[in-house]
Amino acid sequence: xxxxxxxxxxxxxxxxxxxxxxxxxxxxxxxxxxxxxxxxxxxxxxxxxxxxxxxxxxxxxxxxxxxxxxxxxxxxxxxxxxxxxxxxxxxxxxxxxxxxxxxxxxxxxxxxxxxxxxxxxxxxxxxxxxxxxxxxxxxxxxxxxxxxxxxxxxxxxxxxxxxxxxxxxxxxxxxxxxxxxxxxxxxxxxxxxxxxxxxxxxxxxxxxxxxxxxxxxxxxxxxxxxxxxxxxx
Amino acid sequence: xxxxxxxxxxxxxxxxxxxxxxxxxxxxxxxxxxxxxxxxxxxxxxxxxxxxxxxxxxxxxxxxxxxxxxxxxxxxxxxxxxxxxxxxxxxxxxxxxxxxxxxxxxxxxxxxxxxxxxxxxxxxxxxxxxxxxxxxxxxxxxxxxxxxxxxxxxxxxxxxxxxxxxxxxxxxxxxxxxxxxxxxxxxxxxxxxxxxxxxxxxxxxxxxxxxxxxxxxxxxxxxxxxxxxxxxxxxxxxxxxxxxxxxxxxxxxxxxxxxxxxxxxxxxxxxxxxxxxxxxxxxxx
Numbered sequence: 001x002x003x004x005x006x007x008x009x010x011x012x013x014x015x016x017x018x019x020x021x022x023x024x025x026x027x028x029x030x031x032x033x034x035x036x037x038x039x040x041x042x043x044x045x046x047x048x049x050x051x052x053x054x055x056x057x058x059x060x061x062x063x064x065x066x067x068x069x070x071x072x073x074x075x076x077x078x079x080x081x082x083x084x085x086x087x088x089x090x091x092x093x094x095x096x097x098x099x100x101x102x103x104x105x106x107x108x109x110x111x112x113x114x115x116x117x118x119x120x121x122x123x124x125x126x127x128x129x130x131x132x133x134x135x136x137x138x139x140x141x142x143x144x145x146x147x148x149x150x151x152x153x154x155x156x157x158x159x160x161x162x163x164x165x166x167x168x169x170x171x172x173x174x175x176x177x178x179x180x181x182x183x184x185x186x187x188x189x190x191x192x193x194x195x196x197x198x199x200x201x202x203x204x205x206x207x208x209x210x211x212x213x214x215x216x217x218x219x220x221x222x223x224x225x226x227x228x229x230x231x232x233x
Numbered sequence: 234x235x236x237x238x239x240x241x242x243x244x245x246x247x248x249x250x251x252x253x254x255x256x257x258x259x260x261x262x263x264x265x266x267x268x269x270x271x272x273x274x275x276x277x278x279x280x281x282x283x284x285x286x287x288x289x290x291x292x293x294x295x296x297x298x299x300x301x302x303x304x305x306x307x308x309x310x311x312x313x314x315x316x317x318x319x320x321x322x323x324x325x326x327x328x329x330x331x332x333x334x335x336x337x338x339x340x341x342x343x344x345x346x347x348x349x350x351x352x353x354x355x356x357x358x359x360x361x362x363x364x365x366x367x368x369x370x371x372x373x374x375x376x377x378x379x380x381x382x383x384x385x386x387x388x389x390x391x392x393x394x395x396x397x398x399x400x401x402x403x404x405x406x407x408x409x410x411x412x413x414x415x416x417x418x419x420x421x422x423x424x425x426x427x428x429x430x431x432x433x434x435x436x437x438x439x440x441x442x443x444x445x446x447x448x449x450x451x452x453x454x455x456x457x458x459x460x461x462x463x464x465x466x467x468x469x470x471x472x473x474x475x476x477x478x479x480x481x482x483x484x485x486x487x488x489x490x491x492x493x494x495x496x497x498x499x500x501x502x503x504x505x506x507x508x509x510x511x512x513x514x515x516x517x518x
Contacts, residue, residue: 071443071515074440075443078438079439079440083438089435091432102435106435106436106445108442150439
């Protein structure tokens with residue numbers, strides 16, 4: 001579902017953000033991507049979402065290759081890969097329902113279906129009672145649920161989450177984690193970047209990938225990873 | 234539907250800028266329109282003047298009639314020639330007396346008729362240009378009994394030059410204004426984009442097509458340009474009325490020209506917004 005082959009990313013000023021990273025996440029797997037700040041977690045997710053191209057190597061996501069996918073075709077990938085941010089990235093001044101409906105509207109869903117589908121998505125994340133609330137009136141946990149509902153609008157097969165619990169208290173974090181595990185149980189592939197070791201410890205059956213200074217240094221599926229390589233998945 | 238709603242929201246967000254953009258487009262097309270009006274009337278005037286373009290070949294004294302008749306036939310066979318008229322010495326004198334009555338006395342005192350016989354060659358309507366005129370003149374001048382050929386070459390050349398200068402200045406000035414209009418519409422669209430940058434970012438994130446993101450901005454730019462085009466047509470018409478009423482009578486330009494002007498406005502608006510939104514979409518991911 002997600003495959004990185006010897007991926008490196010170099011920025012003109014910052015230098016190497018990723019160094020020869022390879023790993024494979026099969027369909028339906030839940031994976032934590034961990035490491036200190038600046039270790040390359042966000043860069044990895046951005047590359048998988050094809051917001052940027054790798055300097056070297058190839059990324060394959062749900063049939064899309066970073067070498068062949070052009071800017072023009074990006075929308076097809078984006079409908080198969082949902083993205084969740086630490087800061088939610090919701091449209092302020094709109095209700096929870098409107099935020100979810102927006103994603104449906106701009107991807108060309110039939111007008112009549114938009115409202116009921118947005119309602120259903122909010123129910124799925126347990127936020128149906130707050131549908132009419134302005135997003136800035138919601139708690140952090142609730143806002144993140146709206147973001148998840150929005151990410152699910154196009155029925156993606158992969159969910160990428162960049163520190164989704166970073167701005168949440170422990171209770172809200174647990175709620176979001178439960179939601180992700182539920183989605184994963186329904187067959188969705190989830191790759192979640194987090195530096196919260198407590199969450200990782202609590203879910204000890206989830207595979208963990210660890211980055212350090214842009215290199216993959218640990219993969220719980222194959223224990224220690226030699227520099228520049230990854231176990232065959 | 235979504236595009237139209239967003240485009241109207243765009244107008245509401247920056248009405249002054251929208252009006253400024255439309256005004257700039259209007260000014261660009263108005264300049265071209267005014268020159269179009271002048272060019273059109275110049276063309277009508279030229280057509281009248283051109284009908285009078287003729288080549289006159291003066292014939293040496295004592296040339297026998299048969300050679301003149303042969304020459305007439307030769308000229309008449311040229312595809313550029315409409316008609317050839319022979320004017321004898323007596324005809325020339327009679328014509329001079331009729332056209333210059335103030336010299337009546339001088340003409341009647343003459344003992345010898347000083348005026349030469351001539352052939353007056355009229356050209357076909359499509360051949361009244363400098364090239365055809367000088368070609369016919371050269372053929373006539375090559376005839377051995379022809380003393381001199383007159384066809385007001387400078388005059389014909391100048392009329393054509395005038396028309397060309399008019400066209401070039403209209404296009405240059407129009408193009409300069411069009412560039413400014415494109416920049417202003419571009420700025421207006423960039424402001425509209427800036428106001429909606431969060432939405433655009435999320436649209437990209439959730440997989441909206443670029444064409445879907447672009448559509449409202451293209452519509453906004455196109456409508457601004459269209460409005461500018463219509464405004465230009467109105468301004469040109471007002472200009473026409475003022476000249477017609479207070480300076481001299483002239484003809485209003487054909488409807489198809491106005492159609493082209495308005496379409497050019499819409500196209501200019503589309504182009505400007507396409508450039509602006511295209512550049513922005515390349516910047517974000």
